[in-house]
Amino acid sequence: MKDVLRKLKKHWITVWLVAVLAILGTFVTYAIYTEVSSVKRVVTTKSAPRELFSSNCMYADLYERRMPAHEYNVNVNNFDVNSPGTPNPSEIQYTLTAQLYVKHNGTIMSFSDLATALNDADEYNAIVAEATGYYIGKSQDNNTTGIISTPAMTEFSASNGFEVAFGNSSNYETLPGGSVSTDKYKVIIPERDFNETNPRFYVHVEAVPTDNGLRTIRTNLYGSKNVVVTAAWSGTLAEQNTATTDYDFYNYVISGSGSGNLDIMWNPVYFDIDDFFFNSSLSGVTFYNNVTIPVVISGGTYDSWKKVTIVVNSTNSKSRYELQLYKKKANIPYTGTNDAANYIHCELQ
Secondary structure, eight states: OOHHHHHHHTHHHHHHHHHHHHHHHHOOOOHHHHHHHHHHHHHOOOOOOOSSOOOOOOSSSSOOOEEESSSEEEESSSSETTTEEEOOOSSEEEEEEEEEEEETTTEEEEEHHHHHHHOOOHEEEEHHHHHOSOOOEEEOOOGGGBBBBSOOOOEOOOTTTEOOOOBTBBOOOESSSSSEEEEEEEEEEOHHHTTTTTTOOOEEEEEEEEETTOOEEEEEEEEEOOOOOOHHHHHEEOOOOOOOOOEEEEEEEEEESSSSEEEEEEEOOOOOOEEGGGOHHHHOOGGGGGGSSSOOSSSTTTOOOOEEEEETTTSSSSSOOOOOOOOSOOTTTOOGGOGGGGGGEEEEO
């Protein structure tokens, strides 16, 4: 024992260095372990980001939205529509631009694009003459106490280039932070066009926030008879440029009209669906025969994929659903020929 102590005293510097390295190694190991655990915890919670700049009809992707009446309020909110009790803590500055669009040869376009497409002044002027009676005005500022009893309505016309803007770089529209707040813009279309079965004119509305962390939202509003000859539903990934950009998770938006049973199918090798979607009381989704547990498809195009069936009815229920997909192959990009859109599909029965 005395010999051991003498050797330790003789080489005490070496012993001290070894002890320090051992302690540092413990810290590094702990740091690496906690870092990995943190990343794993983020992945397994499957929490979707909130959209704290939202609307009752505008979305990050452009959709056509039928107005339920010839007068309709377009809302701009400082909260996520799925969590209206949690407002954006910061003030939002934004501009809202509305343009009257026209459908020409199946394409919805601005009047300036129409003039280029026609290259015929007489035909263009004839269409301009039809485009009357479309208005927009601000009907509510910030919250319910800011209701404007007689909003100033501006008509879309050739004199203003069929465009009306609210807010600009020197005087933005604002939604205060920290409390639930909504701006409303009233859109009016003529009764004659609301009674048409095939709309020709659309009011394109787009809200652009100054905060780069918030997404621009937009929609094409139209009026027509509420006639559904056949049900039509489709799904699309909300994230654009998936051919060049890889994401950790995706938002899958399902929209359509009519009623029926809709099969949602996905490849479980590549995706998991957020559990929130399968909770009817939270998501508002009605599942066929109340079956919320996905089944595995056997045979056919979607062999080994998972499937769940929901009941859709655009008249009595919702015309839009959104679910979150979580990537399962962390080291494989879901881009190019391996595009994420290849691994999810929906079909109306």
